[in-house]
Amino acid sequence: QLSGGQRQRVALGRAIVRDPKVFLMDEPLSNLDAKLRVQMRTEIAKLHQRLNATIIYVTHDQTEAMTMVDKIIIMKDGIVQQTGGPQEVYDHPNNMFVAGFMGSPAMNFLDAAITDRMTLKGGMFEFNTTDRIKKVIVLFAGIFCTKLLS
Known part of the structure; x- marks a missing residue:
């Protein structure tokens, strides 16, 4: 055996x-x-x-x-x-x-939106972004954000 x-x-x-x-x-x-x-x-x-x-x-x-x-x-x-x-x-x-x-621990995701005021909003948080950060977030929005508002 x-x-x-x-x-x-x-x-x-x-x-x-x-x-x-x-x-x-x-x-x-x-x-x-x-x-x-x-x-x-x-x-x-x-x-x-x-x-x-x-x-x-x-x-x-x-x-x-x-x-x-x-x-x-x-x-x-x-x-x-x-x-x-x-x-x-x-x-x-x-x-x-x-x-x-991929990876351990697994990546966390959250629903968020970029508003006209350069604010990133999602669930229980909200913070202002700079032009540079907004461009990066918009560039990768298809991968990392599930909602994008102009």
Whole structure:
């Protein structure tokens, strides 16, 4: 009787001996305890370098996604939301879904509006902005604000 982690390693070993050009790893660390998960992340990264093969790595674990890949693809309901390097996607999210999904703790969002008086209003707050800040907020309004009033 093999444990879940042992079965994962056996399956990976069987795949390696076939010398494929592409590996598909679907949640390969999900059956492992925390200590073994950290160790296996390192081993999979070394394996990737040694095999010089493409690895498509499916995971819901952001730590795995951000630390183990060269390129990340964020999907929602089967539709690609953004692709890019982990740092690029983290620093420059394409939309609110990606911005809210990436990072820990998750980004907070609030409904706000920029009024003619250069005031940012939202919920329980209101503060005046400068011309420069207003331009930046307007520039990124499609990503970070859900309402924009002129």
